[in-house]
Amino acid sequence: MKILVTGGAGFIGSHYVRTLLEGGYEEYEDAEVTVLDKLTYAGNRDNLPAAHPRLAFVQGDICDLPLLLDVFPGHDAVVHFAAESHVDRSLESAAEFVATNVGGTQNVMEAALRAGVPRVVHVSTDEVYGSIDEGSWTEEWPLLPNSPYAASKAGSDLVARAYWRTHGLNVSVTRCSNNYGPYQHPEKLIPRFVTSLLEGGTVPLYGDGGNIREWLHVDDHCRAIQLVLTRGRAGGIYNVGGGNEQTNRQITERLLELTGRDWSHVVRVADRKGHDLRYSLDESKIRTELGYAPRVSFEDGLAATAAWYRDNPGWWKAVRDAQEQHDAPSRAGQRGRHDTERQHRA
Numbered sequence: 001m002k003i004l005v006t007g008g009a010g011f012i013g014s015h016y017v018r019t020l021l022e023g024g025y026e027e028y029e030d031a032e033v034t035v036l037d038k039l040t041y042a043g044n045r046d047n048l049p050a051a052h053p054r055l056a057f058v059q060g061d062i063c064d065l066p067l068l069l070d071v072f073p074g075h076d077a078v079v080h081f082a083a084e085s086h087v088d089r090s091l092e093s094a095a096e097f098v099a100t101n102v103g104g105t106q107n108v109m110e111a112a113l114r115a116g117v118p119r120v121v122h123v124s125t126d127e128v129y130g131s132i133d134e135g136s137w138t139e140e141w142p143l144l145p146n147s148p149y150a151a152s153k154a155g156s157d158l159v160a161r162a163y164w165r166t167h168g169l170n171v172s173v174t175r176c177s178n179n180y181g182p183y184q185h186p187e188k189l190i191p192r193f194v195t196s197l198l199e200g201g202t203v204p205l206y207g208d209g210g211n212i213r214e215w216l217h218v219d220d221h222c223r224a225i226q227l228v229l230t231r232g233r234a235g236g237i238y239n240v241g242g243g244n245e246q247t248n249r250q251i252t253e254r255l256l257e258l259t260g261r262d263w264s265h266v267v268r269v270a271d272r273k274g275h276d277l278r279y280s281l282d283e284s285k286i287r288t289e290l291g292y293a294p295r296v297s298f299e300d301g302l303a304a305t306a307a308w309y310r311d312n313p314g315w316w317k318a319v320r321d322a323q324e325q326h327d328a329p330s331r332a333g334q335r336g337r338h339d340t341e342r343q344h345r346a
Contacts, residue, residue, distance in 0.1 A: 001027075001028060001030070001031040001032070001076050001077075002031070002032045002033075002034070002074060002075045002076050002077075003020065003028075003031050003032070003033050003034070003075065003076065003077050003078075003079060004033075004034045004035075004036060004071065004072060004075040004077070004078045004079070004117075005017055005033060005034070005035050005036070005078075005079050005081065006036050006037070006062055006078065006079070006080045006081055006082035006108060007036075007037055007043065007062075007080070007081035007082030007083060008033070008035030008036065008037055008048070008081065009035060009037035009039060009043040009044055009045055009047050009048055009057075010037070010042055010043050010044075010047070010081060010082075010085075010185075011042075011047075011179070011181075011183055011184045011185060011188075011218065012081055012123070012179055012218055012221060012222065013035075013037075013079075013081035013082070014044075014047035014048055014183060015181065015182075015183065015218045015219065015222050016079065016081070016222040016225060016226075017033055017035055017048060017055070018047075018048065018049070019219070019222055020033050021033060021049065021052055021054060021055060025223075025226045027230075028226070030054070031054065032054045032055075032056070033054055033055050033056070034055075034056045034057075034058060034071065034075065035048065035055065035056070035057050035058065036058045036060055036062070036068075036071060036082070037057075037058075037059065037060075037082065038059065038060065038061045038062070038082070039059055040326075041185075041322055041323045041326035041327075042085070042086075042185050042187075044183075044319060044322075045057070046315065046318075047183050058071055061104070062082045062100065062104035062105070062107055062108055063099060063100060063103055063104045063107060064107075065107045065110065065111065068107055068108065068110075068111035069111050069114060069115065071111075072111045072112060072114075072115035072117055073115040073116075074115075075115070075117055076117070076118055076119065077117065077118065077119040077120065077121070077229060078108065078112050078117050078119070078120045078121070079120075079121045079123070079225065079229060080105065080108050080120065080121065080122045080123060081123050082100070082104060082108075083100060083101050083104075083105075083123075083153065083156070084096055084097045084100045084101055084149065084152070085125075085149065086149070086187055086188070087127075087147050087149045087150070087272070088187075088272065089149075090147055090148035090149035090152070091147065091148065091272075091273055094148035094152075097148050097149055097152040098148070098151075098152045098155070100152075101149075101152035101153055101155065101156045102152055102155040102156050102159060104156075105122065105155075105156035105159050105160060106159045108120075108122075109122075109159060109160055109163040109169060109171065110163075112163075112169060112171075113163060113167050113169050118170060119170050119171075119229065120160075120169060120170065120171040120172075121171070121172050121173075121174065121225060121228055121229045121232070122156065122157065122160040122171055122172070122173045122174070123174050123176070123225060124153050124156065124157050124173055124174060124175045124176075125150070125153050125175055125176060126175050126176065126177050126178075126214070126239070126241070126279050126281050127145060127146075127147065127149065127150035127153065127276070127279070128143045128145050128150055128153050128154040128157060128175060129141050129142075129143065129144060129145075129175075129279070130143075130144030130145060130146050130150070130276060131144075131146060131276035131277050131278055131279070132278055132279070132280055133277065133278060135280070136241075136280040136281055136282035137239065137280065137281055137282060138239070138282045138284075138285070139175075139237040139238065139239055139285055143157070143158075146274045146276055147274055147276075157173050157175075157237075160173055161173070161235065164234055164235040165235065168234075169234075170234040171234065171235070172228050172229075172232040172233065172234065172235070172236045172237070172238065173236070173237045173238070174224065174225055174228055174237075174238050174239075174240050175237065175238070175239050175240065175281070176216060176221050176224070176239075176240040176241070177213065177214035177215065177216045177240070177241045177242050177279060177281055178213045178214060178215050178216065178242075178279070179215075179216055179217070179218050179221050180215055180216075180217060180218065180301065180302065180305055181217050181218035181219065181301065181305055181308075182218075182305060182308040182309075182312075183315070184218070184305075185319060185323070186316050186319060186320050186323075187323065189248070189251065190251065190255070190302070190305060191305075191309060191316065193251075193252065193255045194255055194258070194259060194305070194306050194309045194310075195309055195316050195320070196265075197255060197256065197259040197261045197265055198259055198309065198310060198313075200261075200265075201265070202265050202266065202267045203252065203255075203265060203266055203267070204267050204268075204269040205248060205249065205252055205266050205267070205268055205269065206248060206269060206270075206271050206272055206275060207268075207270075207271035207275070208249070209247060209248045209249030209252060210247050210248070210249065210277075211247065211248050211275060211276070211277055211278070212245050212246065212247050212248075212277065212278040212279065212280075213245070213246060213248070213251075213278075213279050214241050214242050214243070214244060214245050214246075214279055214280055214281060215242050215244050215246055215251075215298055215302075216240065216241060216242030216244075216294065217242070217294070217296035217298075217301040219295075219296060220240075220242065220294040220295055220296055221240055223292070223295075224238070224240040224286060224290075224292050225240075227286070227290040227291070227292050228286070228290065231289075231290050232289075232290065233289075238285060238286040238289075238290070239281040239282060239283045239285065239286060240281070240283060240286060240292070241280075241281035241282075241283040242294055242298065243283070243294065244298040245278075245280060246298070252266060254302060255302075255306065258302070258303060258306040259306065259310075
C-alpha cells in the first residue's frame with residue numbers, strides 16, 4: 001500500500017502521517033507514505049520524522065500540475081490536506097486562498113485521474129456551510145460560505161464532486177469541525193491563546209466571545225479520515241464533528257485556568273468581518289455508515305494540548321519566529337502603500 005499525503009507537514013496532515021508510520025491504522029501498518037508539501041509558514045518539516053524507511057518527502061506546490069503528474073503515479077490513494085486555512089489571512093489575501101484551495105485541488109484531482117490513482121479523500125471544513133442559529137448541518141445542507149477561506153474550500157469541494165460525477169474519480173469529501181491538538185500552528189485560537197498566556201501576554205477575544213464552535217481532537221479527525229478512505233462511498237460527503245459546542249468565551253476561561261492566568265490577560269477586540277456565529281455538524285451519517293465515534297473528551301484533550309505546548313516551547317517559538325519572518329515583507333508592503341496613500345492625500 002502506497003499513500004500520498006498532500007499538506008502532510010501541516011498540523012492535521014502530519015498527525016495523520018505520523019499515525020500511519022507508527023502503524024496506528026489497521027491493515028495500513030506497512031503502508032509507504034509520500035508527503036508532498038510546499039513548506040509555507042504553516043508547513044513544518046519538523047512535524048515529521050527526520051528519516052523513516054517508509055517515508056518519502058517531496059517539497060512542492062499542488063498548483064504545479066507537472067510536478068503532481070510526476071509524483072502521483074504508483075500510489076494507491078491520495079489524502080488531500082493541502083490548503084490555505086487561516087480565516088483572518090483570507091480577509092487580506094483572498095486570491096492566494098482561491099489559487100491554492102480551488103486551483104490546487106483541481107490539479108490534485110486531475111493528477112489523480114491521469115495517474116489512475118484508485119482512491120482519493122479530499123479534506124474540507126464545516127465552514128463551507130456558513131452559520132447556523134439552531135439545529136445542525138447535514139451533508140445535504142446548501143453551501144453558504146461567509147469568508148474567502150470558506151468560499152475557497154466550498155469551491156474545492158465542488159471541484160472534487162465534479163471529478164467524481166464527470167470522470168468517475170473515486171473521491172470522497174470530509175467536512176470537519178474545529179480541530180485542536182499538538183503541533184497546531186500558534187496562529188490558531190487554542191495554541192495562540194496557550195502560548196501567549198504561558199509567556200504572560202494578553203489574548204484577543206472577538207466581540208462578546210459568544211461565537212460557538214464545535215471542537216474535535218486531531219486524532220479523532222484523522223481516524224475518521226482513515227475510515228472514509230477505507231470504507232467511504234465514491235462521491236460521498238461525510239461530516240466529522242466532535243459533538244462538543246463551546247463559546248469562545250468558554251474556551252478562554254478554560255485556557256486561563258490551565259495556564260494559571262486570570263481575565264486581566266484578556267483584551268476585547270472588534271469582531272471579525274463576517275464572523276459566523278455558530279457551527280454545528282450532524283455527524284449521524286459517518287457514525288451509522290462507518291461506525292465512527294470520537295474517543296478524546298474535550299476536557300482531557302484540551303488539558304493534554306495545553307500541557308504539550310507547555311512542554312515544547314522550542315517547537316512553537318521556532319514556528320512563531322518563522323511566521324514573523326514570513327509576514328515581515330507583507331507588513332512592509334502595507335506600510336509602504338499606506339505612506340503612498342497619505343502622500344497622495346496630502
